[in-house]
Amino acid sequence: MDELMSVHSARGAAWNRVRLACLERDLSVCQYCGGHATTADHVIPISKGGPSELWNLVAACQPCNARKSDRPILRRFWRDESWFRR
Numbered sequence: 115m116d117e118l119m120s121v122h123s124a125r126g127a128a129w130n131r132v133r134l135a136c137l138e139r140d141l142s143v144c145q146y147c148g149g150h151a152t153t154a155d156h157v158i159p160i161s162k163g164g165p166s167e168l169w170n171l172v173a174a175c176q177p178c179n180a181r182k183s184d185r186p187i188l189r190r191f192w193r194d195e196s197w198f199r200r
């Protein structure tokens with residue numbers, strides 16, 4: 115588990131870049147509650163092998179990111195659903 119976490123480290127310049135790109139794509143709107151997003155949340159959790167890439171990230175506010183459960187994502191906020199397709 116620790117190895118996985120280090121591979122997909124949620125820190126550093128690479129994460130910062132993709133996080134900011136995610137916030138820009140989702141207009142800084144939290145995809146769970148519609149609030150102001152300040153971070154990005156993994157759709158497929160890192161623990162389940164989800165990569166830190168844009169298609170697997172949604173904008174989220176701190177409370178929702180911390181609460182992180184299997185809550186469904188409010189897809190209506192997505193500008194372009196093709197982001198979600200493989």
Ligand SMILES: [Zn+2]
Nearest residue numbers: 144147175178
């Ligand atoms: Zn939220």
